[in-house]
Amino acid sequence: MSTLEEHIDINVPLETAWACLHRAETYPRFLNGVRQARAAGERRAHLDVEAGGRAQEVQVEIVDREMENVMTWQTTSGPDLAGTFSLLPIDRGHTRIQARFEYDPGTIKETFGGPQGFAQAVAIERGVRIDLQQFKELVEAERTAK
Numbered sequence: 268m269s270t271l272e273e274h275i276d277i278n279v280p281l282e283t284a285w286a287c288l289h290r291a292e293t294y295p296r297f298l299n300g301v302r303q304a305r306a307a308g309e310r311r312a313h314l315d316v317e318a319g320g321r322a323q324e325v326q327v328e329i330v331d332r333e334m335e336n337v338m339t340w341q342t343t344s345g346p347d348l349a350g351t352f353s354l355l356p357i358d359r360g361h362t363r364i365q366a367r368f369e370y371d372p373g374t375i376k377e378t379f380g381g382p383q384g385f386a387q388a389v390a391i392e393r394g395v396r397i398d399l400q401q402f403k404e405l406v407e408a409e410r411t412a413k
Contacts, residue, residue: 269372271392274365275399279410281336281354281362287406288338288352288364289329297401299394316345346374364402368395 277284287293291312294304303315307326314325325345331338336356341349351367368391375391 268369271368271370271395272365273392273395273399274363275396275403276357277362277364277403277406278360279362279406280360281356283410284354284362284364284406285336285338287402287409288354289331293405297405298398299401311343346377347371348374364399366395366399 291304291306291314294312294314295301298304300316300318301314302317302322305313307313310329312327312329314327316323316325323345326343327340328343329338329340336354338352339350340352347370349369351365353365353367355363355365357363370391
């Protein structure tokens with residue numbers, strides 16, 4: 268398994284970021300490749316994903332450790348992927364979100380196509396950074412609109 272960690276600081280309170288992270292319907296707005304998402308029960312989400320020109324349905328199980336502000340997810344169908352979002356308060360109006368993504372490089376190549384080796388790691392790293400930036404823009408825009 269390979270692991271990637273990235274973080275970004277967001278100009279919203281922790282509670283605002285936490286609430287947005289738990290609305291499956293917002294996933295297509297910040298997760299590249301997710302065409303559609305919906306809650307599938309209390310701790311599950313169903314995602315329609317397109318990556319590398321391939322469409323797939325993916326089921327995700329979500330487990331919260333609310334006292335620690337940590338959301339852990341793992342696929343239960345589709346490619347074997349897992350990750351964690353940790354939210355850390357910087358101050359009352361700012362939050363750091365740290366994303367940890369665990370994947371098997373062979374599974375990624377087999378499932379989604381694309382590069383292998385170092386080029387694959389760079390592509391995944393860039394994708395996670397873009398997703399975090401899009402999450403930041405989404406949650407900050409939603410806060411401003413209210």
